[in-house]
Amino acid sequence: MDIFLKCREYEDAKRVQAAGVYPYFRPIESTAGSTVVTHGKRRVMIGSNNYLGLTHHPRVQAAAKSAIDRFGTGCTGSRFLNGNLVIHEELEQQLARYLGKESCLVFSTGFLSNQGALSCLVGRNDVIYSDRENHASIIEGTRVALGDTIKFRHNNMADLERVLINTRQKYEGALIVADGVFSMSGDLFDFPKAVELAKKYNCRMYVDDAHALGVMGPKGQGTEHHFNMVGASDLVMGTFSKSFASIGGFVAGEVDVIEYIKHKCRPFIFSAAMPPPAVATVLECLKMVEEEPQHLASLWKNARKMKRELALLGYNTLGSKTPIIPLLIGDDFTAFAFTQKLYEHGVFATPVVRPAVPDGCALIRTSYMASHTESDLNYVLEVLETLGKEFGIIGNQGRQEELAALAHTHFGV
Template sequence: MGTAQAKAQLQRPVDLFDKCFRFTAAREAISQGVYPYFQPIEQSFDTEVVIRGERKIMVGSNNYLGLTHHPYVLERAQAALHRYGTGCTGSRFLNGTLDLHEELELRLAQIMGQESALVFSTGYQTNLGIIATLAGRNSIVLQDRLNHASLVDAAQLSGAQMVRYPHGDLTMLRRLLEQHWDVAGGVLIATDGIFSMEGDIVDLPTILGLAREFGARLLIDDAHAIGVLGDMGGGTSQHFGLEGEVDLVMATFSKSLASIGGVAAGPEPVIHYLKHQARTLIFSASMPPSAVATVLACIDVLEREPERREQLWANAVYLRGGLQSLGFETVTSETPIIPVVTGTMERTFEFWRALFDAGVFTNPVLPPAVPENSCRIRTSVMATHTPDQLNQVLDAFTRVRARLGAP
């Protein structure tokens, strides 16, 4: 008998499943009736959803422009279903490219102000594909500490050294660039355009200046900015009048564009390289036809109905102003993402549950996404919320606070 075998008979080896048997936090929240996750939506009416037979006002979605139920978008999605079938059953690289994917890439490159674009099946895969393909063991990836998890995971997958600077601290970013500008594998700065938990906007002019000064490449994640920022909804660069100046921009279709999928946009040779080297593109099936047609239709609506974006911003100003005048702390929010500080985790769960019972669907945000004791209820407005719905949300916050006490 080998030593390893003998050892295994005497003492129990580590079982990968042990952590699962010890994981009780979610079950405790379920038994206390405050578990907020995986709520099954039975029906959706854009700004309202039905859960277990009850209607809730939805202020926890990323459907900023309210396009998931737009008649023209539904019509285009249905037509694509009938023309191409339900799925592409293969990778973009092989049998999974439709003329629709190519049409979408042309439209996106244009609205994002870039030379070329490449469509992936999710935003998460887009970030993984961009960073893990371009950065390697000798590179360094500098990231804002509040960047989305997909950017962090992407840097880890790439094998590059990753350094995260405190949120918005561009003095620290400068220091890091002074230290690392000449690493052998090159430097990438990656940042969200709109930060998904704070609702603030990156200082693009400064960060772009730093990238240029130190010869680093800059990637902006416009997941929450596409359709929201800029005169035409073109994103963070358009908002700052810097279209075409950023090296690479990515966006997802799972928010304003009412679908699923993601896009990398940048110089043609870089996009061409990603198209032939990005493993998350090559080894995964492509976006289904109806999802692609949805995004194309949403871009049409974006161009034809600019008043939607105006209404989105008016609604955001109204809800944030209302929450602030009721005494709620909305941190640094300046976009349709409006977090409300609720304090501890227990209190946040209670607050979430009370709002839910009052007919309002929100999302709790807990560590590590935010610091301990600075947990939040994250709300996000839509262009299609009516004044009456927003007043009902404000009223629910007032009643819940009266019952539970100020956060």
């Protein structure tokens, strides 16, 4: 059989396109922080991970430009061989200090950091205990790793303990892996309880702080700092593709572990290094989060306002405690149609449908930034009020109760 047959028979995207509600790959013509221009029209962006709004900050842009002058546009090789710049090493030292870790290793993307670190550390006789809603890059890492993976119910520590009791003795090493902030639902991992279980059952702890970095903790240092438990996770992973306005990722932990990953990890060794302007961007962002607390303060002011106002309108936001605020919609098609209407009204958001969420639990993922203005947010609320009523998501007691029941059954809130 032709391996391309499945491609010719693939209809899902075409069906959504034919219905005129396809929400993906919208070409962005220009961006200005909290707004973008697409199809010739300015729209408020509520689908970005640019939490601190630093992609357009003059200090950050100047740093990126001057790195190009000094190092050129790319590294044209792996750090292992010809692509290791002094600024990669400076970034690793600065990050380790900021996070309170012994050492740190910078990768070209967050995806590669997870895939690489997990697959290189977890051997044939080891096991990974992985939250069911972990990011795809963690799942990829667990697939490449030689050891087994056992999933536990999302953020359910009783279920984690159940699987630990049933299986831990079969393996040598063990690693509990979870997102610190879950990327779709925006909920916080029960880190304190997981750490307790890791100790009790002799496991190592690994937290993916992609959405916690720059957001949680007094200076945005992430999950450990948010819970005032610095040092409680053996490894912390993060990405620069969100708050740090760039691209790249890292793993931080004790020096021996980081040195081992540095010399054994194939996605680190056999992939070209993070480009100079991307590294310089992150270094500048790091300085800014420490010197200018106003960005973090604005982010939380905006997130709290939206959380409060969306709840008042009657939206079910799955109890989010972060700047990622999902709106529970129901079926996939309604989520696509609702997103399309938002787009037509000048609001850029993204739907989350199966298999990323359970059947019938499609969401619109909204996320807020330090750079949103009061008028951006008020406009978004106005549009969400009108459309929410039009689609019967809010202002309809029966439907709101149905959605609350779905949230309870599938998300435990």
